[in-house]
Amino acid sequence: MFFDSRGGGGENAPPVIDRRFEGKSVLVTGGSRGIGKAIARAFHGAGAAVTICGREARSLVLAAKEIGEIACVPADVRRDARKLLRLLGRLDVLVNNAGGMEHHGDFEGSSPAAWRSTFELNLFSAVEVTRAALPLLRRSRGCVVNIASDVGRRPFRMGPDYCAAKAALISLTRYLAAELAPAVRVNAVCPGPVVTGPWSKPEVREAARRTLAGRTGRPEEVAEAVLLAAHNGYMTGAVLGVDGGAARSP
């Protein structure tokens, strides 16, 4: 039941090949960069047929070149959910990873337009992609993994709209775990600070300080948890904190 894709151990130990997802079809939204790319790479490494989508054609192509044989679809999950899912004949694992923080700011300065935009990108997109994917997921008795955030469990200075949207995604995860059971499992992975963009050194230091580990995470560490949630047949409605100990509820 356990496979180590990273090899390691003694020099004479044969590398163990991870085929946990052989024959499975996986879609990773926002899969061309950062955490999404690491998730796509991990599923590919575990034998899955992986499709990634993203808004920028160029970074999609670069990701595909880097990872190997994966399919990429230029798509904006806020608009193209149904079109995107029509391209797939089978789906076992949907990873709602697309999302992000478009702006920084405090509550007093936040505008209705900023709130709407944040919820569209981080919550409504996952709602629409999941809805479009349901017929395929029901057929395969598949699963959904939503990528939320530690700030959805324990808010941090990342904007009230972003924290609230991620909290809503966590709540949606728990709701859907019940409604879609027993056929489709739904779980959330909540990464803590993972440096994937052009963060300044003081920003990285501050992010690391909110963890117990005293460091930011690596995208691969988040990907491991996503594969666990996708593989474990008894896991549903779970919210996996992968955050160096930043949030510790429940």
Next chain:
Amino acid sequence: MRGKVALVTGGTRGIGAAIVRAFREAGATAVACSRSAKGPGTVRGDVGKDAERIVGEVVRRHGRLDVLVNNAGVSDPAAWKAGLDAVTPAMWDRILRTDLWGTFACARAAARAMRKGGKILNVASIPALVGDRDGLVYSVAKAGVIGLTKSLAVLLAPRIQVNAMAFGSIETGWVDWLAPRERRAYARAIPRGRFGKPEEAAELAVFLARSDWVTGQTLVLDGGEARV
């Protein structure tokens, strides 16, 4: 997990035995501890009384300790079905002694042995999060385990990662205590529609035993029962 040494308390039956098997499949040296353990790869002892000796024995035999799984707990149908009026001080002390003190004492002894880092995994349970009709004292002990997990994660950071696994209804010995009708009612209350398998519980343990960045967490594996 090649080259790693793991100790699993309550490791000769049920979830503990499945974790031992999974660790060994992953290449680790896994030692199972229980009060009646015998044979190679085991240590006999009572976590409520012998924590230091149990951990010391593993370190003496294998030269190190990398992973501790605190899985030992009191398994007693009489205590489990005890209603409010049936709870006695003796029952309370016995369950908390093993489930809570045993977890703490093994964790402390292990933390001393894990000089270069390690992982501590504590077995909790969803009654600790949502309450339970049948296992009042058990839920208290497991809620204690969750609090202990968080404090140890804070105290032992960044050297040692400490996490709890809150299992739902995993199919082990306690399921035999249920009448067939009760068993069906249990399964119906679980969104996934069935009990979990010990191997599924063990998969979560392997993940935690390998992760360097997950700490202070209570990870729920319950087929959707609690949703907290």
